[in-house]
Amino acid sequence: MIAFIAAAMLFPMLWSLAVGENEMVRIFLLSMTAGAALGGTMYAIGRKSDQEFYRREGLAVVSLAWIIGAAIGAIPFWLCPEFREQGNLAAAYFEAMSGLTTTGATMLSDIEALPEGLLFWRSFTQWLGGMGIVVLFVAFLPALGVEAKHLYKVEVPGIKKEGATPRIREAASLLWKIYLGMTAMVAILFMIGGMSLFDALTHTFTTLATGGFSSKNASTAHFSSLYLEMVKILCIIMAGTNFALYISILRGRPRDLVRDTEFRTYLAIIAAMTFLVMLSLVLYDQFPVGTALRDSSFQVVSIMTTTGYTTADFNAWNQFARLSLLALMFVGGCAGSTSGSMKVVRLVVVFKMMLREVQKFFFPKMVKQVKLGGKTMPEDTLRQTAGFVLLFIGIWAAGSLFMATMCPDLETAAGASIAALGNIGPGLGMVGAAENYGWLPAQGKIFLAILMVIGRLELFTVLALLVPAFWKE
Amino acid sequence: MIAFIAAAMLFPMLWSLAVGENEMVRIFLLSMTAGAALGGTMYAIGRKSDQEFYRREGLAVVSLAWIIGAAIGAIPFWLCPEFREQGNLAAAYFEAMSGLTTTGATMLSDIEALPEGLLFWRSFTQWLGGMGIVVLFVAFLPALGVEAKHLYKVEVPGIKKEGATPRIREAASLLWKIYLGMTAMVAILFMIGGMSLFDALTHTFTTLATGGFSSKNASTAHFSSLYLEMVKILCIIMAGTNFALYISILRGRPRDLVRDTEFRTYLAIIAAMTFLVMLSLVLYDQFPVGTALRDSSFQVVSIMTTTGYTTADFNAWNQFARLSLLALMFVGGCAGSTSGSMKVVRLVVVFKMMLREVQKFFFPKMVKQVKLGGKTMPEDTLRQTAGFVLLFIGIWAAGSLFMATMCPDLETAAGASIAALGNIGPGLGMVGAAENYGWLPAQGKIFLAILMVIGRLELFTVLALLVPAFWKE
Numbered sequence: 018m019i020a021f022i023a024a025a026m027l028f029p030m031l032w033s034l035a036v037g038e039n040e041m042v043r044i045f046l047l048s049m050t051a052g053a054a055l056g057g058t059m060y061a062i063g064r065k066s067d068q069e070f071y072r073r074e075g076l077a078v079v080s081l082a083w084i085i086g087a088a089i090g091a092i093p094f095w096l097c098p099e100f101r102e103q104g105n106l107a108a109a110y111f112e113a114m115s116g117l118t119t120t121g122a123t124m125l126s127d128i129e130a131l132p133e134g135l136l137f138w139r140s141f142t143q144w145l146g147g148m149g150i151v152v153l154f155v156a157f158l159p160a161l162g163v164e165a166k167h168l169y170k171v172e173v174p175g176i177k178k179e180g181a182t183p184r185i186r187e188a189a190s191l192l193w194k195i196y197l198g199m200t201a202m203v204a205i206l207f208m209i210g211g212m213s214l215f216d217a218l219t220h221t222f223t224t225l226a227t228g229g230f231s232s233k234n235a236s237t238a239h240f241s242s243l244y245l246e247m248v249k250i251l252c253i254i255m256a257g258t259n260f261a262l263y264i265s266i267l268r269g270r271p272r273d274l275v276r277d278t279e280f281r282t283y284l285a286i287i288a289a290m291t292f293l294v295m296l297s298l299v300l301y302d303q304f305p306v307g308t309a310l311r312d313s314s315f316q317v318v319s320i321m322t323t324t325g326y327t328t329a330d331f332n333a334w335n336q337f338a339r340l341s342l343l344a345l346m347f348v349g350g351c352a353g354s355t356s357g358s359m360k361v362v363r364l365v366v367v368f369k370m371m372l373r374e375v376q377k378f379f380f381p382k383m384v385k386q387v388k389l390g391g392k393t394m395p396e397d398t399l400r401q402t403a404g405f406v407l408l409f410i411g412i413w414a415a416g417s418l419f420m421a422t423m424c425p426d427l428e429t430a431a432g433a434s435i436a437a438l439g440n441i442g443p444g445l446g447m448v449g450a451a452e453n454y455g456w457l458p459a460q461g462k463i464f465l466a467i468l469m470v471i472g473r474l475e476l477f478t479v480l481a482l483l484v485p486a487f488w489k490e
Numbered sequence: 491m492i493a494f495i496a497a498a499m500l501f502p503m504l505w506s507l508a509v510g511e512n513e514m515v516r517i518f519l520l521s522m523t524a525g526a527a528l529g530g531t532m533y534a535i536g537r538k539s540d541q542e543f544y545r546r547e548g549l550a551v552v553s554l555a556w557i558i559g560a561a562i563g564a565i566p567f568w569l570c571p572e573f574r575e576q577g578n579l580a581a582a583y584f585e586a587m588s589g590l591t592t593t594g595a596t597m598l599s600d601i602e603a604l605p606e607g608l609l610f611w612r613s614f615t616q617w618l619g620g621m622g623i624v625v626l627f628v629a630f631l632p633a634l635g636v637e638a639k640h641l642y643k644v645e646v647p648g649i650k651k652e653g654a655t656p657r658i659r660e661a662a663s664l665l666w667k668i669y670l671g672m673t674a675m676v677a678i679l680f681m682i683g684g685m686s687l688f689d690a691l692t693h694t695f696t697t698l699a700t701g702g703f704s705s706k707n708a709s710t711a712h713f714s715s716l717y718l719e720m721v722k723i724l725c726i727i728m729a730g731t732n733f734a735l736y737i738s739i740l741r742g743r744p745r746d747l748v749r750d751t752e753f754r755t756y757l758a759i760i761a762a763m764t765f766l767v768m769l770s771l772v773l774y775d776q777f778p779v780g781t782a783l784r785d786s787s788f789q790v791v792s793i794m795t796t797t798g799y800t801t802a803d804f805n806a807w808n809q810f811a812r813l814s815l816l817a818l819m820f821v822g823g824c825a826g827s828t829s830g831s832m833k834v835v836r837l838v839v840v841f842k843m844m845l846r847e848v849q850k851f852f853f854p855k856m857v858k859q860v861k862l863g864g865k866t867m868p869e870d871t872l873r874q875t876a877g878f879v880l881l882f883i884g885i886w887a888a889g890s891l892f893m894a895t896m897c898p899d900l901e902t903a904a905g906a907s908i909a910a911l912g913n914i915g916p917g918l919g920m921v922g923a924a925e926n927y928g929w930l931p932a933q934g935k936i937f938l939a940i941l942m943v944i945g946r947l948e949l950f951t952v953l954a955l956l957v958p959a960f961w962k963e
Contacts, residue, residue: 374877378950404847477851
C-alpha cells in the first residue's frame with residue numbers, strides 16, 4: 018500500500034518534468050525513494066510471516082492505509098519550500114490526510130503560490146482516496162460487514178473459503194474502469210468550458226472524489242461561467258451516486274437507478290433544500306432570483322455531497338441558509354459513492370425506525386418491519402445503522418468540544434468538527450468558505466486529521482481497532 | 491384537569507388577598523370562573539359518554555392537560571395590566587407553558603414589575619407541572635409504555651383489568667407526600683438563609699420542579715450568599731433524582747439509591763463537568779480558582795438538571811465552557827425526576843449500545859446483551875431508547891432550522907431550540923443567561939411553547955397523537 022502511494026507520485030512528477038519544475042521533480046523522486054524504502058522494508062519483514070489474512074488483518078490494513086498513507090503523501094508537501102512558508106509538519110500531514118480522505122479542507126492561505134506539480138499531487142490524492150473508498154465499500158467491505166451488504170445493495174456474498182476473492186476482484190476492476198471513464202469524460206467537459214489541461218485535470222480529480230481541493234485561491238468561483246458551474250453540479254451529483262448502480266447499468270439494468278430509494282431521496286433532498294435556501298436568499302439577503310438559484314443549487318450540491326467547492330461565501334448568508342448548509346453536512350451523498358458523512362440511505366433507514374417507534378408507542382404489540390425498496394431490513398442492520406448515526410453525532414459533539422478550546426466561537430468549533438468528520442472541507446465561521454485552517458494550532462490540525470480518517474472509514478472500521486480483543490493473539 | 495388548574499389559582503389569590511393586591515384578586519377570581527365554566531361545560535358534555543378509558547384516551551388526556559392547561563394558566567397573565575405592558579397573548583401562553591412544563595424560559599424583561607400574586611402563580615405553575623410529570627412518569631406511564639418500565643425502575647405492573655389502579659393510586663399518593671415534605675424542607679432551608687417567605691416559597695416551587703423561574707430580575711444572582719447557593723445546588727440535585735428511589739428509601743431500601751447506575755452516572759457527570767468547566771474558567775477567563783469552582787458547579791448543576799437558574803452570565807464565558815453547558819442541556823437529570831431533556835439513563839443505555847456495535851463490527855457473530863444495573867435490557871427497550879435519542883436530536887435540529895429564520899445568529903437558534911425542547915430555560919446568545927425571549931415574534935413564542943410540551947412529555951406521548959390510526963374509531 019505504501020509502495021502504491023509512492024508509485025502514484027510518478028504522475029505529478031511527470032507533470033513537474035513537463036513544465037520544468039526541476040526542484041519538484043527532485044522532491045518527488047526523494048519522496049518516492051523514501052516510500053519505496055519504507056514499503057520494501059516492511060515487505061521484507063512481513064514476507065516470512067505465514068499468518069493468514071483474516072478479518073482482523075483486513076480491518077487493520079484499511080485503517081493503516083489511510084493513516085500511514087497520509088504520512089507518505091505528506092512528504093512532498095513538507096519538502097517543498099513554498100509549502101513550508103505557509104505550514105509546518107502538522108500542516109503537511111493535515112493537507113495530505115485532507116486529500117486522501119477526500120475532505121478538501123486546506124491550511125493554505127495562498128494556494129496559487131505552490132508549484133504545479135505539488136498542486137497536481139494535492140488533487141491526485143483525492144482522486145486516489147475517492148477510488149479507494151468506492152472499491153473498499155462496494156467491493157471489499159460488504160464481504161466483511163453486517164450492515165454494509167444491505168445498505169450498499171451489492172451482490173457480493175460473504176467471504177467463504179472458496180470463490181469470494183475472484184468476485185471481489187471482478188467488481189473492483191469494473192469500478193476502476195467506470196472511474197477512469199468518468200475521469201476522461203469530466204476532464205473533456207471541463208476543457209470544452211475553457212479550462213486549461215492542468216485546471217481541468219486537477220478539478221476533475223477533486224470533483225469525482227467529491228473532495229473539493231481547488232488549484233485556485235478563489236476555489237470554483239475562479240471559473241465563473243454558468244456552463245462550468247452546471248457541468249460541475251451534474252458531475253458532483255454523479256460522483257455522489259452509489260457506484261454499485263453504475264455496475265447495474267453496465268450489466269443492462271438501467272432501471273435500478275431510477276427505482277433506487279436512496280438515489281430518489283438524494284435527488285429530492287437536493288431539490289428541496291435548493292428551493293428553501295434560494296427562498297431564504299431572496300427573502301432575507303435580497304438576492305435576485307436568478308443569482309439565488311444559481312448560488313443555492315451549487316452550494317447545496319457541493320456541501321451535501323461533501324465536496325466543498327465554493328462559488329460564494331455562504332458564511333455571509335442569512336442564518337437559515339447557513340444552518341441548512343450545516344445540516345446538509347451531516348447528510349452526505351449515497352452509500353457506495355465517493356462522498357462522505359452519514360449517507361442518505363442511513364438517514365432514510367433511521368427515519369423509518371423513528372416512525373415505527375412512534376407507532377409502536379401507540380400500538381405496543383404491533384409487529385412491523387422496516388422496508389427499503391421493497392426489501393425487509395434485518396433488525397441487525399437497523400441496529401447497526403442507528404448505532405452508526407448516534408456514534409457519528411456523538412463523535413461530532415465530542416470533537417466540537419475539543420475544538421472549542423482553540424476556536425473563537427462555537428460555529429467555528431462545530432463547523433470544523435463536522436467539516437472534518439464528514440469529509441466536507443469548509444465549515445462555518447473562521448473555517449468558512451472564504452477562510453482556511455492555517456491558523457489552527459498543530460494539535461488542532463492533527464485532531465481534525467484523525468476525525469477525517471474516522472469519518473472516511475465510516476467509524477466502525479477505525480474504532481474496531483480500539484476493542485481490546487483486537488490486539489490479543 | 492381544567493378545573494384542577496383553575497382551583498390551584500386559589501393559592502396565589504390568597505397571597506394577593508394577604509398583600510392587598512385587589513386587582514390581582516379580581517383577576518384570579520375571573521380566571522378561576524372562566525376555568526370552572528370551561529371545565530364544567532366539558533364535564534357536562536362528556537358525562538353521558540359511556541366510552542371506557544383506554545390507552546388512547548390516556549395519551550390524549552396527558553397531552554391535552556398541558557396544551558389546554560397552559561391556556562387556562564395564561565389567563566391571569568393576560569388579564570394583568572403590568573404583564574400586558576411587556577407582552578401580548580402569545581407571550582402569556584409562552585410564559586404559562588414555560589411554567590407548566592418546568593422550562594423556565596421567560597419573555598419578561600422586568601420580572602419585578604409584576605404583582606406578587608402573579609409571580610406566585612408563575613412559580614406555582616412550575617411546582618404543579620413538576621409534580622404532574624413525576625406522577626405521570628413514575629406512577630402512570632410505566633403501566634402504558636414499553637420502554638418506561640425498564641428505565642424508570644418502577645415496580646408498577648402493566649395495566650390489567652383488575653388491581654393496577656389501586657397500586658397507581660398508592661404510588662401517586664406516596665409521591666405527593668414526598669414532594670410536599672421536600673417543599674417544606676427546602677422552604678425552611680431558604681428562610682434560614684435570609685430569604686423572605688415570598689422569595690423562599692416561589693424559589694422552592696421552581697427549585698423542586700427544576701423549573702428555574704425566579705421572582706427577581708437577576709435570577710439567583712440576586713441572592714448572593716454562599717450558603718444559599720450551596721443549598722440550592724443540593725436541592726436541585728435532589729430534584730433531579732429519580733423519585734422512585736425515594737419511594738425505595740421510604741420502603742426501607744436506602745441502598746437502592748447508592749447502587750443505582752443512573753444516579754451514580756448523574757453525580758459523576760456533574761463532578762467531571764464541574765471540574766472541566768472550572769479548569770477552562772481558570773485557564774481562559776482568568777477566574778480565581780474559588781470563583782471558578784463556585785460558578786461552574788452552580789451552572790453545571792443548574793443547566794444539566796434543566797433548572798436554568800443563573801448566578802453568572804455564562805454566555806460571556808470561554809467557548810469550551812459555553813459548549814459544555816450547551817452539551818449538558820441535552821443530558822438532563824435522572825428519569826422519574828422533575829428534570830427535562832433526554833435523561834442520564836437513556837444516554838447510558840445508548841452509550842452501551844454503541845459500544846456493542848463497535849464490538850459486533852469486529853466479532854459479527856457475537857451475541858451480547860446490554861445490561862443496566864445487572865439487569866438485561868430487552869431489545870425492544872433498547873430500540874425505543876435509540877429511537878428516542880435520535881428523534882430528540884432530529885426535533886432539536888428541525889427546531890433550530892425554524893428558529894434560524896428569526897434569530898440573529900446560529901447559537902441563538904440552536905440554543906433556543908434545545909432550551910425549549912429540553913425544558914431548560916436560558917439558551918445561548920440572544921436567549922442567553924442575561925437575556926429573555928421577549929424579542930421573539932409571536933410565531934417563535936408559539937413554536938417554542940410546542941417544543942416545550944413535546945419535550946416535557948418525552949416526545950412519543952405527543953407524537954402518538956399524529957399517528958392517523960389515533961383518530962380512527
